[in-house]
Amino acid sequence: xxxxxxxxxxxxxxxxxxxxxxxxxxxxxxxxxxxxxxxxxxxxxxxxxxxxxxxxxxxxxxxxxxxxxxxxxxxxxxxxxxxxxxxxxxxxxxxxxxxxxxxxxxxxxxxxxxxxxxxxxxxxxxxxxxxxxxxxxxxxxxxxxxxxxxxxxxxxxxxxxxxxxxxxxxxxxxxxxxxxxxxxxxxxxxxxxxxxxxxxxxxxxxxxxxxxxxxxxxxxxxxxxxxxxxxxxxxxxxxxxxxxxxxxxxxxxxxxxxxxxxxxxxxxxxxxxxxxxxxxxxxxxxxxxxxxxxxxxxxxxxxxxxxxxxxxxxxxxxxxxxxxxxxxxxxxxxxxxxxxxxxxxxxxxxxxxxxxxxxxxxxxxxxxxxxxx
Amino acid sequence: xxxxxxxxxxxxxxxxxxxxxxxxxxxxxxxxxxxxxxxxxxxxxxxxxxxxxxxxxxxxxxxxxxxxxxxxxxxxxxxxxxxxxxxxxxxxxxxxxxxxxxxxxxxxxxxxxxxxxxxxxxxxxxxxxxxxxxxxxxxxxxxxxxxxxxxxxxxxxxxxxxxxxxxxxxxxxxxxxxxxxxxxxxxxxxxxxxxxxxxxxxxxxxxxxxxxxxxxxxxxxxxxxxxxxxxxxxxxxxxxxxxxxxxxxxxxxxxxxxxxxxxxxxxxxxxxxxxxxxxxxxxxxxxxxxxxxxxxxxx
Amino acid sequence: xxxxxxxxxxxxxxxxxxxxxxxxxxxxxxxxxxxxxxxxxxxxxxxxxxxxxxxxxxxxxxxxxxxxxxxxxxxxxxxxxxxxxxxxxxxxxxxxxxxxxxxxxxxxxxxxxxxxxxxxxxxxxxxxxxxxxxxxxxxxxxxxxxxxxxxxxxxxxxxxxxxxxxxxxxxxxxxxxxxxxxxxxxxxxxxxxxxxxxxxxxxxxxxxxxxxxxxxxxxxxxxxxxxxxxxxxxxxxxxxxxxxxxxxxxxxxxxxxxxxxxxx
Numbered sequence: 001x002x003x004x005x006x007x008x009x010x011x012x013x014x015x016x017x018x019x020x021x022x023x024x025x026x027x028x029x030x031x032x033x034x035x036x037x038x039x040x041x042x043x044x045x046x047x048x049x050x051x052x053x054x055x056x057x058x059x060x061x062x063x064x065x066x067x068x069x070x071x072x073x074x075x076x077x078x079x080x081x082x083x084x085x086x087x088x089x090x091x092x093x094x095x096x097x098x099x100x101x102x103x104x105x106x107x108x109x110x111x112x113x114x115x116x117x118x119x120x121x122x123x124x125x126x127x128x129x130x131x132x133x134x135x136x137x138x139x140x141x142x143x144x145x146x147x148x149x150x151x152x153x154x155x156x157x158x159x160x161x162x163x164x165x166x167x168x169x170x171x172x173x174x175x176x177x178x179x180x181x182x183x184x185x186x187x188x189x190x191x192x193x194x195x196x197x198x199x200x201x202x203x204x205x206x207x208x209x210x211x212x213x214x215x216x217x218x219x220x221x222x223x224x225x226x227x228x229x230x231x232x233x234x235x236x237x238x239x240x241x242x243x244x245x246x247x248x249x250x251x252x253x254x255x256x257x258x259x260x261x262x263x264x265x266x267x268x269x270x271x272x273x274x275x276x277x278x279x280x281x282x283x284x285x286x287x288x289x290x291x292x293x294x295x296x297x298x299x300x301x302x303x304x305x306x307x308x309x310x311x312x313x314x315x316x317x318x319x320x321x322x323x324x325x326x327x328x329x330x331x332x333x334x335x336x337x338x339x340x341x342x343x344x345x346x347x348x349x350x351x352x353x354x355x356x357x358x359x360x361x362x363x364x365x366x367x368x369x370x371x372x373x
Numbered sequence: 374x375x376x377x378x379x380x381x382x383x384x385x386x387x388x389x390x391x392x393x394x395x396x397x398x399x400x401x402x403x404x405x406x407x408x409x410x411x412x413x414x415x416x417x418x419x420x421x422x423x424x425x426x427x428x429x430x431x432x433x434x435x436x437x438x439x440x441x442x443x444x445x446x447x448x449x450x451x452x453x454x455x456x457x458x459x460x461x462x463x464x465x466x467x468x469x470x471x472x473x474x475x476x477x478x479x480x481x482x483x484x485x486x487x488x489x490x491x492x493x494x495x496x497x498x499x500x501x502x503x504x505x506x507x508x509x510x511x512x513x514x515x516x517x518x519x520x521x522x523x524x525x526x527x528x529x530x531x532x533x534x535x536x537x538x539x540x541x542x543x544x545x546x547x548x549x550x551x552x553x554x555x556x557x558x559x560x561x562x563x564x565x566x567x568x569x570x571x572x573x574x575x576x577x578x579x580x581x582x583x584x585x586x587x588x589x590x591x592x593x594x595x596x597x598x599x600x601x602x603x604x605x606x607x608x609x610x611x612x613x614x615x616x617x618x619x620x621x622x623x624x625x626x627x628x629x630x631x632x633x634x635x636x637x638x639x640x641x642x643x644x645x646x647x648x649x650x651x652x653x654x655x656x657x658x659x660x661x662x663x664x665x666x667x668x669x670x671x672x
Numbered sequence: 673x674x675x676x677x678x679x680x681x682x683x684x685x686x687x688x689x690x691x692x693x694x695x696x697x698x699x700x701x702x703x704x705x706x707x708x709x710x711x712x713x714x715x716x717x718x719x720x721x722x723x724x725x726x727x728x729x730x731x732x733x734x735x736x737x738x739x740x741x742x743x744x745x746x747x748x749x750x751x752x753x754x755x756x757x758x759x760x761x762x763x764x765x766x767x768x769x770x771x772x773x774x775x776x777x778x779x780x781x782x783x784x785x786x787x788x789x790x791x792x793x794x795x796x797x798x799x800x801x802x803x804x805x806x807x808x809x810x811x812x813x814x815x816x817x818x819x820x821x822x823x824x825x826x827x828x829x830x831x832x833x834x835x836x837x838x839x840x841x842x843x844x845x846x847x848x849x850x851x852x853x854x855x856x857x858x859x860x861x862x863x864x865x866x867x868x869x870x871x872x873x874x875x876x877x878x879x880x881x882x883x884x885x886x887x888x889x890x891x892x893x894x895x896x897x898x899x900x901x902x903x904x905x906x907x908x909x910x911x912x913x914x915x916x917x918x919x920x921x922x923x924x925x926x927x928x929x930x931x932x933x934x935x936x
């Protein structure tokens with residue numbers, strides 16, 4: 001009798017919890033507005049034109065983006081401008097995520113209302129995950145150079161820059177990469193991330209390699225250079241952030257030039273140096289996910305990014321938008337922002353996919369040892 | 374009184390006579406076990422399954438990846454780091470807990486320290502790393518102040534960005550965690566025990582060595598184990614402070630999950646996680662052995 | 673205790689508290705110092721980083737969600753653990769070791785890996801049950817298990833559970849009365865500690881919410897932290913202060929039930 005009574009009370013307790021959970025469930029929203037065919041539209045004109053797209057996107061009311069920190073290539077301004085222009089709420093998830101985290105999230109959250117709608121990813125991840133993308137060609141498709149887009153519209157490059165060394169010019173002067181081995185740089189040099197993990201860091205090591213006699217097929221001299229930096233006591237292994245830059249703990253950072261430029265707001269004397277013998281460029285790519293819960297908003301976002309307004313906002317952030325050449329010819333490029341880009345002399349080179357993979361494998365085998373002091 | 378109520382033979386525990394012989398006492402644990410099975414065991418099983426998954430079916434290749442020297446080294450580093458920070462945290466935390474418990478139980482010191490420890494025990498990641506960088510990093514205000522007075526603490530390299538520095542940073546959340554989980558144990562000490570020891574002629578150290586110590590030992594060990602596991606799986610702080618080289622296992626796991634240069638292998642991450650679970654299981658086994666020896670003194 | 677011993681104890685206490693205060697408050701002071709810096713070498717101190725926090729629209733929603741999660745998780749963990757632990761001590765002591773191991777397990781797997789296993793489960797829940805951020809409470813109860821279990825276990829060890837419960841039962845109390853009016857008041861500090869830890873864990877939890885694309889307090893802070901350097905540190909300091917005040921208020925709950933004697 002005793003035991004039965006206990007179970008009844010326990011049962012009541014669990015009933016209460018179940019009721020609470022259902023209340024929670026009722027509060028949650030799982031609305032899925034009809035997408036009006038935008039889920040499979042391959043261009044705006046194919047499904048009723050840009051005005052229909054805008055209307056459908058407004059009805060969806062939200063856009064899920066991922067790994068777009070506000071201080072990365074001016075995304076803060078781009079997101080607020082988009083929100084103000086169309087009244088669509090942008091949900092920005094996982095700002096510090098890597099490109100791989102983005103595709104992981106697409107897979108893990110497919111079918112939920114929080115799944116990412118659009119992606120901004122590095123080329124290695126883009127090429128390996130095309131099965132997740134929905135083909136779409138923006139209105140300005142022809143303005144994107146052929147070599148920088150997938151012919152069917154699965155992915156298309158968006159902005160890029162050159163690997164650079166950002167530094168506090170009130171403390172140092174840098175005219176070549178090998179300057180960094182000198183004693184005044186003790187405890188000063190940082191890399192943006194681990195090169196076996198982050199695309200920016202991989203390119204940083206490759207740039208050091210190019211400046212020290214290596215080539216796009218050989219990242220060894222770059223690894224040796226960083227090893228020498230560690231031996232000289234000039235390398236700091238911490239994650240360089242805007243806070244560590246402003247604080248003075250990482251006054252020299254290997255990073256993309258447009259990311260480095262952002263530090264100028266915290267340190268007015270910040271300068272960006274691109275070595276003339278190692279002009280290593282890299283572009284990122286956009287894609288719309290197949291399982292996007294807000295397909296019309298996703299497509300409108302891409303239309304916005306590839307319009308002159310979006311491209312110029314990236315330019316304001318110090319990145320080189322992919323339509324730069326066409327816009328320059330048409331006169332729609334913002335000349336003030338273009339003039340503010342860091343000066344680059346020398347011929348730019350870009351790693352191919354196989355070169356990047358080869359470099360990554362070399363780093364996987366050798367980086368940890370090179371960095372251990 | 375003891376004769377009237379014999380706990381071994383009380384009414385409430387007897388099975389219902391003549392009815393179904395269901396293991397009714399076990400039913401009481403079903404809600405807990407069911408919940409844990411769904412939200413802990415199932416995800417863990419999915420991860421473990423991933424450890425054995427390959428492109429063409431089950432494989433041991435992921436586990437074989439664990440034998441690589443830099444991964445073995447990262448396991449060693451992780452264990453050393455966790456053991457060191459757990460030891461420091463346990464001892465310093467116990468001392469601080471005693472300092473708090475021996476004060477007014479309703480006073481402001483206890484409230485403030487308890488709340489502060491609650492907050493700081495969960496403080497970690499990029500901001501904790503930065504807090505230490507800003508204090509004793511290369512440009513930290515204490516570093517600069519010491520340099521001003523002629524003392525250079527980084528004459529042999531910046532130890533803050535190595536394992537020893539990481540241990541110090543880990544102490545920042547280990548000590549508060551120890552205070553919070555150990556305080557109830559101290560609260561259970563009765564002043565009568567101290568008085569009894571004194572009345573039998575014992576000094577302070579007699580009291581600690583023969584009375585309070587043995588009673589607190591199991592709780593102390595249990596909390597130390599908690600601290601070890603806490604440090605072992607901590608990731609974000611190490612990622613901010615020692616971003617290069619994957620020197621501890623969670624960093625290796627993060628590389629395997631999030632690498633965007635084509636080196637992402639989710640199954641190797643699962644294998645590494647399985648390795649971590651085995652290490653903590655081994656440490657828990659050690660703890661169980663110690664626990665049996667120290668629990669002799671409990672009622 | 674004689675006066676000499678009492679004085680020694682007082683000296684010991686205050687020395688320990690002073691050293692610890694220095695160790696814990698210096699890094700926070702460094703953060704506040706950094707967050708009040710202006711831009712440029714000779715710029716004046718400014719509170720702009722702190723006031724910028726208020727202009728972030730989603731922060732209020734994230735704070736509310738986190739507070740709700742903290743409350744649900746603390747209550748859920750207590751409801752799940754306390755009856756089970758009492759039941760095990762009284763009826764099924766053989767399971768105690770298993771429960772202890774299960775309660776330690778959530779700490780052995782790093783959150784970044786746990787999410788890999790949780791993702792399919794949450795995908796099912798979010799599609800079929802609810803998409804609300806409050807579903808995170810289900811996994812947060814698991815995350816607080818190690819801490820809550822340890823706290824409650826110590827509380828239960830410090831009382832003679834069997835005698836007390838049998839005495840109460842013999843006097844005619846039902847199990848709910850035994851638990852609410854006999855057991856819990858005798859381990860109030862442990863229950864409060866378990867709640868405090870649960871609230872602290874939930875308010876400080878970042879990884880799982882981030883990787884499941886939910887926006888809780890810490891995720892909102894990390895997004896805000898990418899705005900600029902000063903704001904990233906200012907918002908961390910503000911969040912620490914906010915949780916601290918919350919926990920201090922929590923310690924006033926059930927104030928009359930704490931014991932009146934000091935530990936010696």
